[in-house]
Amino acid sequence: MLRLEGLTVTPLTDLPRFDIALGTLLPGADPAALAGLGWLGPDALSGGMVHLVIRSWLIRMPGVKILVDACVGAGKDRPLRPEWHRRDGTAFLAALAAEGLEPDDIDIVFCTHLHADHVGWNTRLEGGRWVPTFRRARHLVGRREYLHWQAAARADPAAGHGSFADSVLPVMAAGLMELVGPGFSPAPGLRLDAAPGHSPGHMVLHVDHGAGAVLCGDVLHSPVQLARPDWSSAFCSDPARARRTRRALLAAVAARGGHLVPAHFPDPGWCRIRADGAGFRPV
Numbered sequence: 001m002l003r004l005e006g007l008t009v010t011p012l013t014d015l016p017r018f019d020i021a022l023g024t025l026l027p028g029a030d031p032a033a034l035a036g037l038g039w040l041g042p043d044a045l046s047g048g049m050v051h052l053v054i055r056s057w058l059i060r061m062p063g064v065k066i067l068v069d070a071c072v073g074a075g076k077d078r079p080l081r082p083e084w085h086r087r088d089g090t091a092f093l094a095a096l097a098a099e100g101l102e103p104d105d106i107d108i109v110f111c112t113h114l115h116a117d118h119v120g121w122n123t124r125l126e127g128g129r130w131v132p133t134f135r136r137a138r139h140l141v142g143r144r145e146y147l148h149w150q151a152a153a154r155a156d157p158a159a160g161h162g163s164f165a166d167s168v169l170p171v172m173a174a175g176l177m178e179l180v181g182p183g184f185s186p187a188p189g190l191r192l193d194a195a196p197g198h199s200p201g202h203m204v205l206h207v208d209h210g211a212g213a214v215l216c217g218d219v220l221h222s223p224v225q226l227a228r229p230d231w232s233s234a235f236c237s238d239p240a241r242a243r244r245t246r247r248a249l250l251a252a253v254a255a256r257g258g259h260l261v262p263a264h265f266p267d268p269g270w271c272r273i274r275a276d277g278a279g280f281r282p283v
């Protein structure tokens with residue numbers, strides 16, 4: 001658990017390990033360019049495979065419980081990703097219960113973007129229908145991101161593994177979704193900002209408490225990209241834009257000395273960073 005002044009940030013893991021080949025995740029990545037990075041451990045990269053974790057972050061502050069990102073979920077049809085396809089996935093709700101919480105205790109859900117591994121637990125199957133899991137929560141989604149995926153799903157229902165239909169629309173239909181833009185503040189000391197490139201309307205959450213933190217979703221996926229911030233992922237809609245966003249965010253976090261809290265880093269899931277050569281490294 002990450003403790004900042006007046007709040008805590010706790011990981012809730014859905015998939016403890018999701019492996020993907022270095023060259024598949026980061027096209028053109030040259031393994032030789034990572035040689036000699038003693039801090040880059042086998043928990044992040046081994047045997048040519050990048051090891052990711054798929055998790056949410058639970059922010060607890062007085063009177064407010066916020067879930068950042070909603071992972072893969074259970075029972076979703078994801079035939080192109082066997083690890084995500086029709087999962088039973090009970091570990092996520094068990095992790096929430098271990099925090100002493102039920103889904104109805106969550107006040108706010110913020111999805112950094114609308115990829116299938118960030119919206120899954122927004123809904124669950126009940127009586128053959130997808131219904132909101134977090135029935136009392138305001139679900140904050142970037143307006144630009146929502147409009148992008150709404151259009152993509154209309155053009156091709158299979159876009160984004162079909163997650164707009166099963167994990168986003170039911171929340172909107174229930175009146176629980178609020179489309180927001182940069183500068184929106186979900187709670188005191190918390191602020192959303194645009195971070196486009198991985199997806200068109202990707203947003204991050206700045207936490208201005210204590211040393212500070214940025215919950216930055218998929219601005220970067222792996223510690224590999226600390227060392228090589230110019231390597232964008234195969235899943236970035238605009239790799240050049242993603243590179244600029246990544247570099248600017250990492251430089252800002254290093255300058256402030258706050259915590260970087262991405263969605264998919266190995267345990268504990270966050271780090272502080274400093275500039276190192278052409279890139280960055282954890283401190």
Ligand SMILES: [Zn+2]
Binds near residue numbers: 117
């Ligand atoms: Zn992701």
